[in-house]
Amino acid sequence: MIEYGAADRVKVTLTVNNESLTGYASSRMLLSDFIRHELGLTGTHVGCEHGVCGACTIQIDGRPVRSCLMLAVQAEGREIQTVEGLSDKGTLNRLQQAFRSHHALQCGFCTSGILMSMTNLLNENPTPTDDEITDILSGHLCRCTGYVGIVKAVQSLVLENIARENGENA
Amino acid sequence: MKPAPFTYCRPDNVEQVLDLLRQHGGDSRILAGGQTLMAMLNMRLVEPKILVDISMMEALRFIRVADNYLEIGAAVIQADLLAWTDLEQYAPLMAKALPWVGHAQTRNKGTVCGSIAHSDPSSEMPLCLALLGGEIVLRSKTNRRMVKAADFQIGTLTTARQEDELIEAIRIPVPADVSKFAFQEVAIRHGDFALVAVAASHSPDGIRLGVGGVADRPEVRHWEHLPEDEIDTALNDLAHELGGYDDIHASAGYRRELVRTIGKRVILEVMA
Numbered sequence: 535m536i537e538y539g540a541a542d543r544v545k546v547t548l549t550v551n552n553e554s555l556t557g558y559a560s561s562r563m564l565l566s567d568f569i570r571h572e573l574g575l576t577g578t579h580v581g582c583e584h585g586v587c588g589a590c591t592i593q594i595d596g597r598p599v600r601s602c603l604m605l606a607v608q609a610e611g612r613e614i615q616t617v618e619g620l621s622d623k624g625t626l627n628r629l630q631q632a633f634r635s636h637h638a639l640q641c642g643f644c645t646s647g648i649l650m651s652m653t654n655l656l657n658e659n660p661t662p663t664d665d666e667i668t669d670i671l672s673g674h675l676c677r678c679t680g681y682v683g684i685v686k687a688v689q690s691l692v693l694e695n696i697a698r699e700n701g702e703n704a
Numbered sequence: 705m706k707p708a709p710f711t712y713c714r715p716d717n718v719e720q721v722l723d724l725l726r727q728h729g730g731d732s733r734i735l736a737g738g739q740t741l742m743a744m745l746n747m748r749l750v751e752p753k754i755l756v757d758i759s760m761m762e763a764l765r766f767i768r769v770a771d772n773y774l775e776i777g778a779a780v781i782q783a784d785l786l787a788w789t790d791l792e793q794y795a796p797l798m799a800k801a802l803p804w805v806g807h808a809q810t811r812n813k814g815t816v817c818g819s820i821a822h823s824d825p826s827s828e829m830p831l832c833l834a835l836l837g838g839e840i841v842l843r844s845k846t847n848r849r850m851v852k853a854a855d856f857q858i859g860t861l862t863t864a865r866q867e868d869e870l871i872e873a874i875r876i877p878v879p880a881d882v883s884k885f886a887f888q889e890v891a892i893r894h895g896d897f898a899l900v901a902v903a904a905s906h907s908p909d910g911i912r913l914g915v916g917g918v919a920d921r922p923e924v925r926h927w928e929h930l931p932e933d934e935i936d937t938a939l940n941d942l943a944h945e946l947g948g949y950d951d952i953h954a955s956a957g958y959r960r961e962l963v964r965t966i967g968k969r970v971i972l973e974v975m976a
């Protein structure tokens with residue numbers, strides 16, 4: 535049985551954006567704080583710390599989840615993707631570029647979480663319907679944009695993906 | 705906010721879980737998906753001394769069919785049950801209700817039994833279990849017992865679980881082929897707590913309606929015969945009997961109105 539006391543300093547090693555990283559956590563440290571303060575990856579944001587706002591959303595073993603509702607010590611050995619893993623050496627990826635083009639962000643506080651959810655949605659289904667997009671988006675709060683730009687950004691990729699599929703079939 | 709300090713335990717097997725529960729009782733909390741408990745810890749609404757993590761315990765991650773009931777283990781994640789290919793066949797109501805449980809991002813971690821353990825009066829899983837007449841399998845170091853959903857949930861966030869007991873699984877009767885089910889809810893935003901949630905079934909023995917979010921626990925009514933022209937009166941009576949409550953999101957009167965309107969919708973859907 536694993537047992538970590540309240541005062542223990544626990545070594546946690548996990549894979550973040552395909553790189554093995556190690557940090558130290560107390561038993562009660564949230565994964566969101568571990569990612570930000572221990573690993574120094576501050577792209578993952580913290581808003582509410584009770585699972586409501588979605589700002590802290592990351593992918594664990596390929597699934598989007600709230601990093602504020604998980605303990606750092608539970609992440610030992612897991613595969614994590616954060617927003618830092620999306621761009622290629624500073625070049626925005628397609629989804630990020632679409633967010634930029636469609637004004638899908640203003641302050642950007644909610645954006646990293648939304649990007650992680652939408653990345654997963656498009657990975658599982660490159661051509662989601664509008665309802666599927668808004669259903670996933672309902673797990674996030676954005677105080678700036680009114681959401682329209684976010685939906686448009688994802689829709690623009692869906693159209694591109696449909697065109698690609700048609701091109702391949704032609 | 706951050707949780708108050710605690711000792712974190714990850715037992716290797718169910719026996720060790722039961723040992724910890726017997727030893728620490730009310731000072732301990734079981735951590736499964738954590739989609740409610742972690743938020744409560746962060747807000748310091750609960751401050752357990754010992755957190756017992758069962759989320760990675762394979763022995764509790766089972767979905768199995770036996771003797772006409774479906775059994776769902778304590779570590780089964782909501783998204784995994786929703787993705788189970790036989791769900792529609794064995795638990796059609798759960799298939800309809802699960803997409804309403806939280807958001808996709810919380811269903812990826814939250815467990816089915818965790819919803820039952822938390823017993824929020826507006827929560828979907830306890831409502832389904834109550835309507836279906838399901839059971840909760842409770843295990844302690846010395847005992848194993850089944851409790852009917854109606855006897856399990858006593859009131860708001862209050863259950864019949866003893867401090868040394870683990871919710872090992874839930875059991876849902878597999879419905880007769882001819883049974884029909886419907887589910888509806890109204891929330892401020894899809895995935896938020898329901899203002900009112902309703903579930904209905906139509907089986908050979910009649911019509912059942914379950915209502916969540918109005919009383920302090922899901923309430924189920926059964927009619928052997930319910931002629932179409934009596935539905936409105938029946939629902940009006942039920943709405944007033946349950947009463948409802950005012951809060952920042954809705955008045956008691958609005959909640960009663962929802963019982964009448966979406967209650968009728970699901971009853972008509974299963975009668976069709």
Ligand code: FES
Pocket residue numbers: 579580581582583584585586587588589590591600601602603
């Ligand atoms: S910070 Fe995790 S959901 Fe808001």
Ligand code: FES
Pocket residue numbers: 638639640641642643644645675676677678679
């Ligand atoms: S861009 Fe500011 S909260 Fe979404």
